[in-house]
Amino acid sequence: MTGVLGAIADDFTGATDVAVAFRRGGLRTLLFFGVPPETEATPPHDAIVIALKSRAIPAADAVSLSLDALRRLRDRNAEQIYFKFCSTFDSTPRGNIGPVLDALSQASPPGSVLMTPSSPGHGRTQYQGHLFVGDTLLAESPMREHPATPMTDSHLPRLLRAQTTTPVSLVTHDVVRRGETALREAVHGETGYVLVDALTEDDLRLLGRVAVDSPLVAGAAGLAAGLAAARTSTTPLATETPAPSGPAVVLSGSCSARTLEQIAVMLRLGRPAYRLDPVSTPDPDALAASALAWYDSLDAGGPLIYSSASPADLQRTQRELGVARSAEILEKATGIIAVGLAGRGVRRLVAAGGETSGAVVTALDVRGGVIGAEAAPGVPWIHPVDERHPALLLKSGNFGEPGLLAMASGS
Numbered sequence: 001m002t003g004v005l006g007a008i009a010d011d012f013t014g015a016t017d018v019a020v021a022f023r024r025g026g027l028r029t030l031l032f033f034g035v036p037p038e039t040e041a042t043p044p045h046d047a048i049v050i051a052l053k054s055r056a057i058p059a060a061d062a063v064s065l066s067l068d069a070l071r072r073l074r075d076r077n078a079e080q081i082y083f084k085f086c087s088t089f090d091s092t093p094r095g096n097i098g099p100v101l102d103a104l105s106q107a108s109p110p111g112s113v114l115m116t117p118s119s120p121g122h123g124r125t126q127y128q129g130h131l132f133v134g135d136t137l138l139a140e141s142p143m144r145e146h147p148a149t150p151m152t153d154s155h156l157p158r159l160l161r162a163q164t165t166t167p168v169s170l171v172t173h174d175v176v177r178r179g180e181t182a183l184r185e186a187v188h189g190e191t192g193y194v195l196v197d198a199l200t201e202d203d204l205r206l207l208g209r210v211a212v213d214s215p216l217v218a219g220a221a222g223l224a225a226g227l228a229a230a231r232t233s234t235t236p237l238a239t240e241t242p243a244p245s246g247p248a249v250v251l252s253g254s255c256s257a258r259t260l261e262q263i264a265v266m267l268r269l270g271r272p273a274y275r276l277d278p279v280s281t282p283d284p285d286a287l288a289a290s291a292l293a294w295y296d297s298l299d300a301g302g303p304l305i306y307s308s309a310s311p312a313d314l315q316r317t318q319r320e321l322g323v324a325r326s327a328e329i330l331e332k333a334t335g336i337i338a339v340g341l342a343g344r345g346v347r348r349l350v351a352a353g354g355e356t357s358g359a360v361v362t363a364l365d366v367r368g369g370v371i372g373a374e375a376a377p378g379v380p381w382i383h384p385v386d387e388r389h390p391a392l393l394l395k396s397g398n399f400g401e402p403g404l405l406a407m408a409s410g411s
């Protein structure tokens, strides 16, 4: 399919992940945080990614935001739409993957929707409809403890059927192994949503070829890369923007197991660290003010301000304050802190966690940026178009080696 490839991502770290996948595939990619104004001027591009914060909000709001994004992408000549959800299928029985897919497919030309969360680069694979995180089933991985979207089932057709009345079918790996013609027949012979097994990047390139003319495709960064590879770009990529420099701070609200390891490394290295405790200070303004006062008193660089907590500590806070209220307090405080840090001359902000990153970008009012060098696979530096903003590294909870946060905020 020619024309622009438009992606709608359900959170901000997911959006950077998919933007990187498109860019690596040779597509000149723009990333917008939120639906851009109609008039926003843009450099030439092959793909546009719109980052929403629609993963954990009420389904009706997620649908309405996604339809706004769809309209804006269509205004900008997007002929093919990619709905990016999490490679760990983060959702609840109420949504939001099913409801958003329903709305997007009703607003698109007819045809089955090929989809898979498989992203081998991140250790996610789909086999016999089951989602694996490394060598572990999703429901046995740390995702079962996620604060907003605990994943306690690994079977994708069952997870999706709980969220939609649209038919959901499964194409298993034996069909993928038979090659393009067999897969094309299997996918295009179905109606509704077709979850296709994929274990390798080669599988995903095959899926990309099969979906290259479909108006709507869905998945994580793995299939996005497959789709990008199936489209050709005649324009060579711009040269890589160098990694940014200047004072750096890590802001982490991610409670993912990988982030906790990355925080442990920072603490072991003796980096200055300030823990946000919403139970002792439930007023976000007061919480932010004390964190900023602490920052002002520092003489060492590369500090960490965090609320990330182990599953047991997280549950204690959530019992005390409620899941929504604790997240609301922390995200509001984190936003205020981000603005305060930018005002104090911080030039690199590393945010850990999708929701947390969304809070940071929204509070700073960063509208969009150019995708730069990757600090880890799927985690690029973002250079805001408005250069007064600090460079941003939005780290998905599950991504990066244990040393990533320390490295990205180092001098």
Ligand SMILES: Nc1ncnc2c1ncn2[C@@H]1O[C@H](COP(=O)(O)OP(=O)(O)O)[C@@H](O)[C@H]1O
Binding pocket: 147, 148, 253, 254, 255, 256, 259, 307, 308, 309, 313, 314, 317, 318, 326, 327, 328, 330, 331, 352, 353, 354, 355, 356, 357, 396, 397, 398
């Ligand atoms: N100590 C805490 N107690 C309760 N909720 C927390 C705590 N720390 C973070 N949160 C909330 O948990 C959610 C974490 O989600 P996110 O930032 O997407 O990271 P991840 O998905 O990696 O855990 C956010 O809404 C955040 O505000």
Ligand SMILES: O=C(O)[C@@H](O)C(=O)COP(=O)(O)O
Binding pocket: 011, 013, 014, 015, 017, 018, 085, 086, 087, 088, 122, 220, 221, 256, 353, 354, 355, 395, 396, 397, 398
């Ligand atoms: O697909 C993925 O795993 C990521 O792109 C993503 O969406 C991660 O979300 P968070 O773990 O909430 O950062």
